[in-house]
């Protein structure tokens with residue numbers, strides 16, 4: 001566990017105040033909403049191409065800009081749709097690598113699920129296309145990048161930032177759950193930050209339709225998984241409520257609660273719900289109570305996402321102004 005240093009307080013500032021990236025606008029500086037509509041309309045045509053004979057997207061429809069990051073199966077680039085000048089993030093995946101790792105079915109599910117979700121705190125997937133070697137995902141551009149980097153830079157967030165983030169995520173996850181989608185992989189690495197500091201849930205690679213007993217190949221970190229998942233039992237949407245508790249802990253204390261030297265130790269701590277708070281910290285008792293309400297072994301006993309906004313800690317700390325800006 002990292003020792004809490006100074007918490008970041010300004011991470012939620014809009015880009016203009018925080019001295020970051022400018023909003024993508026057209027040549028006249030107009031906001032992109034109408035371009036978005038046009039681009040999405042074209043994307044819908046593109047999606048229908050297989051059955052109607054209409055034209056699909058190709059790489060020639062985009063100007064490719066700077067690389068935004070590197071993933072396991074390919075790279076992500078800033079890109080602009082030529083006709084509408086609409087800015088997107090283009091994720092380029094190599095088919096050979098997808099096949100080698102046997103994840104084509106997983107990618108299909110990810111596309112299917114993410115393309116149907118519409119929420120300000122969920123990264124939009126506008127569409128996809130492919131050629132002989134690659135699959136391209138047309139994604140909403142998250143101008144302020146990975147939340148993980150921000151967390152590492154700050155070590156931990158203050159209570160106002162944490163509560164605001166957590167409430168926005170609770171709303172986004174509740175929306176997913178109303179569509180019977182469980183994300184199952186909520187962690188800082190899968191959260192991006194939009195232009196106004198708003199969180200965007202990304203990476204639906206492990207998401208499924210609820211309920212599920214689909215076993216996750218537990219090759220990555222166990223840190224965010226609830227007891228029922230590490231034990232390979234059937235699970236419901238309540239797995240995301242647990243992860244939200246883990247995330248609250250990590251935002252406030254700088255590391256996940258069940259961290260241990262080895263997989264086995266982490267496993268044991270999760271199954272026992274061995275929850276301890278660092279002694280030397282100025283985090284409020286209300287925040288700890290909130291975390292305990294989500295990190296409950298019995299899935300049905302976890303705080304329902306619809307009740308997150310009524311929790312005393314959230315009510316006292318989540319910033320309504322920031323939430324109105326998309327958080």
Ligand code: AMP
Nearest residue numbers: 068069070071072076089139140141142
């Ligand atoms: P991924 O393959 O999804 O792990 O993406 C690799 C990296 O690219 C991420 O860690 C981000 O830094 C960056 N990235 C991915 N998607 C986006 C996006 N939609 N907007 C901005 N940056 C992104």
